[in-house]
Amino acid sequence: MLKLIFTGIGGQGIITAGIILAEAAVLEEGRFATQSQSYGAEARGGLTRTDVIISDREVLYPKIEQAHVLAALHQRGYTAHTGALRPGGILIFDEEAVKVDDKTDARRIPMPILENGRGANITLLGILCALTAAVDPEAVRRILHRRYGEGSENDEAFDRGLSLVSERGYSTLSVGSRP
Amino acid sequence: MNVQDYVRKRFLPHLWCPGCGHGTVLNALLRSVDELGLPKEDIVMVTGIGCSARMAGYVDFHTMHTLHGRALAFATGIKMSRPELTLIVPMGDGDALAIGGNHFIHAARRNLDMTAIIMNNHIYGMTGGQFSPLSGPGTTATTAPRGSIDPAFDAMDLAKAAGATYAARTTTFHVRELQKMLTGAITHKGFSVVEVFSQCPTYYGRKNNTGDAPEMLKAFRDGTVKIGSKELEENPELIPRGVFVDRDAVDYGEAYAELCRNAVSEAP
Amino acid sequence: MKDIRFVQGNEACTLGALYAGMDFFAGYPITPSSEIAEMLSGELPPRGHTFIQMEDEIASLCAVIGGSLTGKKAMTATSGPGFSLMQEALGYAVMTEIPCVIVNVMRGGPSTGLPTQVSQGDVNQARWGIHGDHAIITLTAGSHQALFENTVRAFNLAETFRTPVILLYDELIAHMRERLEIPPEGEIPLVERLMTSVPRDVDYRPYLAREDGRLPMSDFGGAHRYNVTGLYHDMWGFPSTDPSVVRGLLSHLVEKIEGREDELTFTREYEIADAETLLISYGSAARTARQAVYEARDKGVRMGLLELETLWPFPERKVRDALGKANETVVVEMNLGQVFEQVRRVARHPERVFLANRIDGRFITPPDIRRVLRIIAGKGVWA
Ligand SMILES: Cc1ncc(C[n+]2csc(CCOP(=O)(O)OP(=O)(O)O)c2C)c(N)n1
Ligand code: SF4
Ligand SMILES: [Mg+2]
Numbered sequence: 001m002l003k004l005i006f007t008g009i010g011g012q013g014i015i016t017a018g019i020i021l022a023e024a025a026v027l028e029e030g031r032f033a034t035q036s037q038s039y040g041a042e043a044r045g046g047l048t049r050t051d052v053i054i055s056d057r058e059v060l061y062p063k064i065e066q067a068h069v070l071a072a073l074h075q076r077g078y079t080a081h082t083g084a085l086r087p088g089g090i091l092i093f094d095e096e097a098v099k100v101d102d103k104t105d106a107r108r109i110p111m112p113i114l115e116n117g118r119g120a121n122i123t124l125l126g127i128l129c130a131l132t133a134a135v136d137p138e139a140v141r142r143i144l145h146r147r148y149g150e151g152s153e154n155d156e157a158f159d160r161g162l163s164l165v166s167e168r169g170y171s172t173l174s175v176g177s178r179p
Numbered sequence: 180m181n182v183q184d185y186v187r188k189r190f191l192p193h194l195w196c197p198g199c200g201h202g203t204v205l206n207a208l209l210r211s212v213d214e215l216g217l218p219k220e221d222i223v224m225v226t227g228i229g230c231s232a233r234m235a236g237y238v239d240f241h242t243m244h245t246l247h248g249r250a251l252a253f254a255t256g257i258k259m260s261r262p263e264l265t266l267i268v269p270m271g272d273g274d275a276l277a278i279g280g281n282h283f284i285h286a287a288r289r290n291l292d293m294t295a296i297i298m299n300n301h302i303y304g305m306t307g308g309q310f311s312p313l314s315g316p317g318t319t320a321t322t323a324p325r326g327s328i329d330p331a332f333d334a335m336d337l338a339k340a341a342g343a344t345y346a347a348r349t350t351t352f353h354v355r356e357l358q359k360m361l362t363g364a365i366t367h368k369g370f371s372v373v374e375v376f377s378q379c380p381t382y383y384g385r386k387n388n389t390g391d392a393p394e395m396l397k398a399f400r401d402g403t404v405k406i407g408s409k410e411l412e413e414n415p416e417l418i419p420r421g422v423f424v425d426r427d428a429v430d431y432g433e434a435y436a437e438l439c440r441n442a443v444s445e446a447p
Numbered sequence: 448m449k450d451i452r453f454v455q456g457n458e459a460c461t462l463g464a465l466y467a468g469m470d471f472f473a474g475y476p477i478t479p480s481s482e483i484a485e486m487l488s489g490e491l492p493p494r495g496h497t498f499i500q501m502e503d504e505i506a507s508l509c510a511v512i513g514g515s516l517t518g519k520k521a522m523t524a525t526s527g528p529g530f531s532l533m534q535e536a537l538g539y540a541v542m543t544e545i546p547c548v549i550v551n552v553m554r555g556g557p558s559t560g561l562p563t564q565v566s567q568g569d570v571n572q573a574r575w576g577i578h579g580d581h582a583i584i585t586l587t588a589g590s591h592q593a594l595f596e597n598t599v600r601a602f603n604l605a606e607t608f609r610t611p612v613i614l615l616y617d618e619l620i621a622h623m624r625e626r627l628e629i630p631p632e633g634e635i636p637l638v639e640r641l642m643t644s645v646p647r648d649v650d651y652r653p654y655l656a657r658e659d660g661r662l663p664m665s666d667f668g669g670a671h672r673y674n675v676t677g678l679y680h681d682m683w684g685f686p687s688t689d690p691s692v693v694r695g696l697l698s699h700l701v702e703k704i705e706g707r708e709d710e711l712t713f714t715r716e717y718e719i720a721d722a723e724t725l726l727i728s729y730g731s732a733a734r735t736a737r738q739a740v741y742e743a744r745d746k747g748v749r750m751g752l753l754e755l756e757t758l759w760p761f762p763e764r765k766v767r768d769a770l771g772k773a774n775e776t777v778v779v780e781m782n783l784g785q786v787f788e789q790v791r792r793v794a795r796h797p798e799r800v801f802l803a804n805r806i807d808g809r810f811i812t813p814p815d816i817r818r819v820l821r822i823i824a825g826k827g828v829w830a
Contacts, residue, residue: 019453019624022453022624023453026451026453026625026626027451027452027453032625032626033453033625033626034623034624034625035453035623035624035625036619036622036623036624037622058590059625060734060735060737060738060741061734061735061738061812061813062619062623062625062734063810063812065812190685219672220668220669220670220672221668223667223668225513235674235676236674236676236685236686239672240672241667241668241672241673242672242673242674242675243513243516243667243674243675243676244674244675244676244677244678244686245509245539245677246509246535246536246539246677249505249506249509249535249536252501252505252506252507252509252510252513253509253510253512253513254513255473255499255501255506255509255510255513256471256473256509256510256511256512256513256514256515256516256517256521257513257514257516257517257667257668258513259471259473259497259499259510259513259514260471260497260513260514260517260518260519261517261518261667261668264517264668281502281503281506282502282506285501285502285506435492435497435499438492439492439493439495442492442493443493443495445493
């Protein structure tokens with residue numbers, strides 16, 4: 001079972017990224033997943049957060065208290081939700097926009113995500129796929145094609161994410177836990 | 180057909196008090212339906228709650244006696260489902276414009292093809308003579324023993340402002356005019372409103388010392404005047420009668436049918 | 448090929464309604480139900496079916512009743528404040544026996560309450576929101592698959608019993624996305640309206656029930672002209688205050704539902720056979736409860752779950768049967784104990800029934816349940 005939290009501010013496509021990832025697991029890989037997000041007062045001020053759980057068994061409890069992965073595209077999102085990352089979890093963050101507290105117990109993965117503009121959320125997906133093997137990159141790509149058609153700029157953004165991981169010298173990390 | 184053929188005889192005699200104006204409205208309505216030659220099976224009457232609403236029980240149409248103030252909302256559901264039916268919605272003044280005021284303005288705004296009849300006796304008859312939003316200042320009522328201070332709506336202004344495409348007012352004294360207006364309203368395509376001053380001798384009459392039904396009718400005769408008439412110009416305090424609005428506009432049912440057609444053709 | 452989707456609960460409900468043949472929707476936007484109206488505003492017009500956004504929830508349910516009376520499968524969807532406004536029209540639908548489905552996606556109440564957070568506080572309102580004695584059917588669901596199925600079921604029961612059916616679920620289910628498999632057409636049987644066989648011009652008695660209690664209907668505006676009223680009425684639909692008519696109608700309205708507990712009550716059982724500790728839950732809370740059961744089983748603790756999918760009429764027999772086997776029972780819900788009270792009412796040993804709940808707009812967690820179990824076991828809370 002893999003628990004991921006994406007956080008950022010409105011307009012960064014955080015929620016869409018969460019949906020695409022979970023959708024790829026369910027529709028393309030025949031696995032189980034839930035995606036949920038905070039609404040209303042919690043989501044005011046533009047802060048967004050989405051929780052994605054991917055598992056080989058039905059996911060019953062969809063909220064995340066201890067994430068394996070936290071991806072933050074905005075400082076406020078990082079500050080608000082870093083407590084939900086389990087000790088030693090993976091923290092992916094935009095290297096320009098987010099300043100990570102020295103005391104955070106996490107494997108830090110600073111990445112140039114936001115420089116990909118409107119495709120930043122999809123770049124994040126590429127990074128996630130390459131870094132965590134959460135979902136097969138080809139499964140995500142098929143969802144991207146279904147949603148946006150082939151050859152959209154999202155394909156490029158996704159590839160950029162995939163290649164960033166090797167460019168920066170990371171290899172695939174093993175994450176997640178038995179259900 | 181005979182007007183009697185439109186009546187469910189086993190439910191007569193009706194429950195209205197002697198001298199009540201509501202029976203006159205019923206009579207005129209049946210004559211109008213007869214004149215138009217509308218088959219009974221094509222007419223749906225929806226009413227709310229009140230003395231006026233009792234009409235649904237007496238007519239041999241498809242009849243639905245619903246909730247106080249909500250008749251137009253029920254009628255909206257029926258009309259959207261079966262646009263070919265003729266909808267007639269008689270309401271009391273409280274029914275239509277107090278508790279049902281919101282539904283009234285929105286039905287008018289949509290311009291749904293149906294006929295709303297406001298049987299305006301300026302009082303809550305059914306519940307025993309409390310004032311309504313059409314009673315007006317100075318009206319004595321069981322909830323206004325010292326005279327009401329509440330300003331009244333003008334149903335015609337309201338209907339017009341809300342978007343009704345036909346609006347007319349008359350009284351139970353002017354029976355022929357009433358029948359003509361009902362005919363005009365029923366044949367009109369769009370939301371039509373006929374406001375009829377109807378006498379309630381039992382509560383309005385007694386509380387306001389107007390005398391009995393004949394005297395109340397005389398007051399309707401003397402207190403109202405045709406719109407556009409010289410008499411009205413000379414006596415602006417009199418209440419105007421006549422057709423206030425009669426215009427063409429796309430009715431909601433047509434607009435919705437077109438929306439559906441377009442939605443089909445844009446589908447892949 | 449299987450039709451598998453990844454959708455929000457509100458979409459699962461909408462898709463279930465369309466599967467059931469719903470062809471009339473009237474509603475007024477309110478969080479957390481609005482996605483249903485939004486989706487239907489796109490889906491219904493190309494099918495030539497009615498979508499109308501009314502001026503408020505009162506009008507919405509009135510329009511739905513009008514649509515249904517004229518032969519449509521009609522639905523509205525709302526949340527607490529709107530459901531409160533609908534109560535008078537809901538009573539009308541009960542009294543006039545007009546089938547329809549009312550979706551109430553619960554939020555925290557009373558009043559505007561917690562519009563975007565999870566709660567299960569409307570269970571008793573669904574039962575007793577309307578005035579006067581009556582019976583009502585209320586279904587719920589704890590997963591999108593179950594929500595889809597129970598939406599179809601809601602329409603089927605509404606048609607079978609000629610009654611409004613309330614579909615009550617919570618914000619967590621409404622907004623969360625998960626897998627939904629849409630069954631092929633025909634896999635879930637649909638109940639169509641029972642139409643009268645009385646020919647035109649022959650005396651049709653719209654409120655004369657058949658021997659099996661069902662009322663054959665004639666579409667309003669069709670072959671038979673009749674009267675519908677919210678007053679007590681005779682078999683022709685005309686007002687009556689005759690004591691035998693009044694007694695007869697009220698007992699018919701109640702009996703047709705309360706007398707059919709077995710046909711109307713749906714539950715799911717998990718690990719119940721040898722359970723020493725029984726959890727009873729419903730809606731999204733049942734997900735937490737099931738999670739707690741599996742975690743307990745992993746540690747060798749004999750725990751089981753009875754998940755309710757019918758809340759009203761209350762599944763008395765099924766609950767009582769399940770209670771009989773357990774040492775203690777914990778009702779898991781997100782309110783002050785609305786189903787808990789029902790369980791205590793039917794329990795032979797109410798002192799062995801406990802409540803694990805949350806009322807703060809947060810989703811109930813497995814530790815919330817374990818805390819109550821520790822107290823029951825006399826171990827206290829390790830705060
Ligand atoms: C929700 C609700 N509130 C109040 C009533 C009580 N009530 C019944 S009829 C009525 C007023 C009737 O007056 P009007 O609509 O003018 O009709 P009339 O009897 O004068 O024809 C009232 C207040 C009700 N039936 N339902
Ligand atoms: S109370 Fe007034 S409105 Fe009602 S029936 Fe009697 S006279 Fe008519
Ligand atoms: Mg009145």
